[in-house]
Amino acid sequence: MSDKSTPGPVRVRYAPSPTGDPHVGNLRTALLNWVFARHAGGQFIVRIEDTDRERMVDGAEGRILEALEWLGLDWDEGPGVGGPHAPYVQSERKELGKYADAAQILIDNGHAYECTCTPERLEQLRERQRAEKKPTGYDSYCRNKSHEEREADKSQGLSAVVRFKVPLEGEVVFNDRLRGPVSFDPSLLQDFVILKSDGFPTYHLAHIVDDHEMEITHVLRSEEWISSTPRHVMMYEGFGWEPPVFVHLSILLGPDRGKLSKRHGATALLDYRDQGYLADTLFNFLALLGWSPGDDDEVMSRAEIVEKFSLDGLNAAPSIFDLTKLQWMNGVYLRKLPVDALAGMLAPALEAPDGLPAEISRPIDRDYLASLVPLVHERLKVIDHEEVADMLGFFFQAEIEVDPAELVQKGMDEATTASALKSAAAVIESAEPYEPDALEERFRALCAELELKPGQLFGALRVALTARRVAPPLFDTMVAIGRERSAERVRSAAALLSAAGTRD
Ligand code: GLU
Secondary structure, three states: OOOOOOOOOOOOEOOOOOOOOOOOOHHHHHHHHHHHHHOOOOEEEEEEOOOOOOHHHOOOOHHHHHHHHOOOOOOOEOOOOOOOOOOOOOOHHHOOOOHHHHHHHHHHHEEEEEEOOOHHHHHHHHHHHHHHOOOOOOOOOOOOOHHHHHHHHHOOOOOOOEEEEEOOOOEEEEEEEOOOOEEEOHHHHHHOOOOOOOOOHHHHHHHHHHHHHHHOOOOEEEEEHHHHHHHHHHHHHOOOOOOOOOEEOEEEEEOOOOOHHHHOOEEEEEHHOOOOOOHHHHHHHHHHOOOOOOOOOOOHHHHHHHHHHOHHHOOOEEEEEHHHHHHHHHHHHOOOOOOHHHHHHHHHHHHOOOOOOOOOOOOOOHHHHHHHHHHHHHHOOOHHHHHHHHHHHHHHHOOOOOOOHHHHHOOOOOHHHHHHHHHHHHHHHHHOOOOOOHHHHHHHHHHHOOOOHHEEEEEEEEHHOOOOOOOOHHHHHHHHHHHHHHHHHHHHHHHHHHHHHOOO
16 A cells, blocks of 8 residues: 555644643654654654633753754744744644634535534533533534524623534544545534634634644544544534545554553653653664564664655554563663763763762863773663662772672682682782783682682672672673772771671
8 A cells, every 4th residue: 555545645644732731742743743754755844722711831842852852853934944734833823813714614615514502502512411411512503593593692791612514414524544434423513613613723623624734634643642543533524624634543552551651651752851861762772562564573773764664564552661670771882882972971971960970070080981981881771860870889988888798709708708819819919910811810719719609709899899799790890990099998898897706
């Protein structure tokens, strides 16, 4: 099947409402639209849908554009870029009379009418419906009023909304490109408002008018909109316009198959940026939520994703947002970075107030940091300030705080550990060359001499040098810490045990 069921270039849009911090699910929608446009050599349009004035959140529009930019989803037409259908913000389009004119077309051709029912009447209606245990909704009271009756209502000062006249019989059918034919009984719908009394259009009217005028060919949006689509299809018919191809993307769920929420990880996209995830990771990860290239490839560059994309690769089944997989993938992308670039990302995290302890002077030595990167590369998943400070802090600290109990390994006691550490310090002081391989050889020989297993001696040394049981490769660490500081740490660990021994 071709990706284009309509002739001409692909034109898709991302149409966010600035009602909060941009959600990962919304950005997934934006991303798949962008990938589709780039794959098809078409256009990606951004349009801000801000007609629901009560739900607007200050600053949300800026955050949405920031999130798009961070992910690298550049738009061909839209805010800040302009284009042949400017403006791309619906409140500004309202000022041009676009929506009122469109509503008038539907009134004139008999597909819509003005309704002057007061909020009080609608509330009484709902109460009555509830009491009678009937579904609540508009009862078409104004639908069949004559022109004179409407004018009389308005002359009494009653304000009017415009409602779409839902056909009383027949069937609404549309084809979802991903899900196949969807049919709907319109009698289940009430005449819905398309233009409010303050002249603002509802979402239903505004997006159809704009999608039509902006020559949108495909609407890729989340599954939650599928129940609204019958209304949209009826409106297209009312206008006599060709609807776009509808593609309702899978919903996102947590690994427990519950609605994606904070307990599954951050839901605001920019929180991932702030937590030290890379844009490339999020791009790759979001692309795979509901789309697959048809092979087992998971780690793919933007170019590969764009190249392999096809609407046929979309999956209607819910997509699982798995934070563990995202962390794994971020590790993969971090390891792809050149050492200098990674050091450049680690430095600000370590220097942040919640990074390295305050007594460590800033700025930290970048060259030294770059030499440490290969030691922690494998274990890095995110550039989280506290985590990286914990991973690398002991390299920068003058003194570390060792728990004597952790020094003592299985099958050893305080005395044998203290004496092994003293011998180890002597090796550190004398080993030539002071390099990882040579050190390892010397320490293996020391194990044999002291009749210790390597795990015993190395375990004690690891704790003595890093105050941790899990740390980067031991002999590389020893070299990075330096001969003098290493010997000093091992000696003071031995002293700690001897002191503890005397105390007991
Ligand atoms: N403004 C709607 C939203 O916030 C757009 C829905 C659509 O894509 O038609 O999701």
